[in-house]
Amino acid sequence: MTKTLSLYELNSIVASVIDIDMPGDYWVVAELSELREVRGHCYMELVEKDELSNTPIAKASAKCWASRWSMLRPMFERITGQRLHAGMKVMLSVHAQFHAAYGFSWIVSDINPEYTMGDLARRRQEIVAQLKAEGVFDLQRELTLPMFAQRIAVVSSDGAAGYGDFCRQLADNSAHYIYNVELFAATMQGEAV
Template structure:
């Protein structure tokens, strides 16, 4: 008997009927999103894929659809809950119906999504990144930096058009204490696929002028919560963890910290909170300095009182000290006078003895003594004659004796 062949449409209709009968309910599946796109009508078309855990090779794939009426509610719900954009590359848990169309073939129609599964996967990835940073010994390096007491020179990494940047600067400028801050913007993309690359480039620019700044502030305000995934990357976290200046993050979210928040020196929720943190830090520093000034004034006052008392005590003791010193110096002076007198007497005695000796020698050598011993002195014109050649015949000479003198004429 000749068999009647089926048309392709008829075969596909049988497949559709079989699937509808065997898989009539909705099913929760776990898969990775791929090729996510939406059209002008609001429908979302995507692929679900599963990879081999070991080789990262595709082992399953299915076309998926999210109709506009579901997508309008599902997408913002998911992104608000997870802080993750509904894009390719993320893992999701979705509730689907199994569809088969004679023309378009097999597909899965999404009717619901469980954000907690994606959150768990994101948390796992964050834990893996933090574990890697810890194993490399850099996880807490930025936290260990000392916050400068006067953190006034601020490198701000943000979008120049972000409302959060304006709020940050305004908060600093209008602080109630009149503190002066010097913020300088290093522009970066704070949402989209280029967050990691852009913020790292800004950090490199700050590092080139790091001696000009006290802290770095990374802030973001007004962007979608779904754009926070850019702050959950290893490269950005590693750059921040090893940055030589303290980093303050305020990227505007309430959920668990991003990886960037976990490695930064200080994490606050919003740009305004970042400004308030710096103002409070300055206020605390001002109070500390004021306290130190008061302590210094008090210490000086105490020291002055102590020195005044000491001076008064010395002043009261001074007359007695002077009297005792005068008595002591007077005693020493008397001893010195006595020693001088003894020295003078001894010196005079020695000099007198020498004079007596000299006198004796002079007396022994005097002409009178010589004359008494029988010598005489011949004088011519009042001058002693020591050589007969000095005389000639007819000269009158006088001979002086011990007693008297004789006048003679030379023949």
């Protein structure tokens, strides 16, 4: 009769092999396809896409435990000026972990905010180049503002204190001018996405 293993025994063997053969940390570049925080821990879904077709060619789950996440998140936000969110490219330091009961995960031990800043700057340059190629980048320079602008468009979060202050300043002007303010609601830097 063939010797059989329980699933737990098999998973324990896999965990031992990973611990022996992959003991260190690895820096990896990936895109965040999902990110959620639960009880202080951060759970990420990582993806790598083919550059030509934008089709996913690799996927993995990663976790950052609360003890580490409580340090990494504020550091990342302070340096980049924004929160981690889906669609963002990141460089993470990870180590492999295979738990007999929960399966495989990459455990995040560090994040390189400079990589993300460089990627954002590169993306901005690509967008500017595309707008220039389409001939629309400098269109706003052709517009002339009247001496007295009465219609104002504001891009802001509707609950932002600055938006409310701005509207109050316009309404309380000493010359009693009437302004038509139109809000274009947007998620601002630092808000949850």
